[in-house]
Amino acid sequence: SQELEQSPQSLIVQEGKNLTINCTSSKTLYGLYWYKQKYGEGLIFLMMLQKGGEEKSHEKITAKLDEKKQQSSLHITASQPSHAGIYLCGADSYNNNDMRFGAGTRLTVKP
Amino acid sequence: DGGITQSPKYLFRKEGQNVTLSCEQNLNHDAMYWYRQDPGQGLRLIYYSQIVNDFQKGDIAEGYSVSREKKESFPLTVTSAQKNPTAFYLCASIDIQGWSGYTFGSGTRLTVV
Numbered sequence: 441s442q443e444l445e446q447s448p449q450s451l452i453v454q455e456g457k458n459l460t461i462n463c464t465s466s467k468t469l470y471g472l473y474w475y476k477q478k479y480g481e482g483l484i485f486l487m488m489l490q491k492g493g494e495e496k497s498h499e500k501i502t503a504k505l506d507e508k509k510q511q512s513s514l515h516i517t518a519s520q521p522s523h524a525g526i527y528l529c530g531a532d533s534y535n536n537n538d539m540r541f542g543a544g545t546r547l548t549v550k551p
Numbered sequence: 552d553g554g555i556t557q558s559p560k561y562l563f564r565k566e567g568q569n570v571t572l573s574c575e576q577n578l579n580h581d582a583m584y585w586y587r588q589d590p591g592q593g594l595r596l597i598y599y600s601q602i603v604n605d606f607q608k609g610d611i612a613e614g615y616s617v618s619r620e621k622k623e624s625f626p627l628t629v630t631s632a633q634k635n636p637t638a639f640y641l642c643a644s645i646d647i648q649g650w651s652g653y654t655f656g657s658g659t660r661l662t663v664v
Contacts, residue, residue: 541593
């Protein structure tokens with residue numbers, strides 16, 4: 441199965457600051473997903489990356505997958521309190537829909 | 552609107568009892584999943600099913616059982632063999648023929664009392 445390491449474990453930023461969350465795998469990533477979770481709730485899908493070098497953006501959030509397909513980053517520009525929550529990366533193994541997750545990054549945005 | 556419904560939202564269980572968590576989807580998704588989340592941790596895969604009447608163990612299947620008699624339903628039973636069942640349980644589904652991403656339910660919080 442895929443083992444994903446996320447960093448940092450937690451992050452506290454001032455509103456308006458940029459931030460980056462990383463997700464690293466020892467194996468090639470096939471289908472890398474980013475989700476956001478509010479405490480005690482389900483997961484909200486943010487983005488999915490499949491190709492090496494791929495980059496996707498939605499509003500102020502940009503996700504990238506490196507060329508080797510072993511590392512992904514999630515970048516938030518001009519953070520807002522609404523960005524606060526737990527960010528999780530997940531990945532499928534090759535040719536299989538069996539998503540495993542990283543441990544998550546807890547983001548706090550101070551007004 | 553299509554989605555995944557998990558019930559109940561909160562569940563209390565006495566030690567030694569089996570309890571079943573419900574997960575129903577009306578998205579016509581082929582595959583369904585159960586994850587467990589402990590405080591401050593990510594999600595761990597318990598069981599998944601990619602087709603009716605078939606399912607596979609995930610990484611932490613011991614003490615759990617599932618069934619997939621209908622495409623729409625994937626109930627999870629937490630048995631008395633699960634030594635530390637208190638956790639947040641999330642159900643998910645995906646259309647493996649097309650691509651619409653994994654959709655998650657809102658979760659069930661199970662507490663052993």
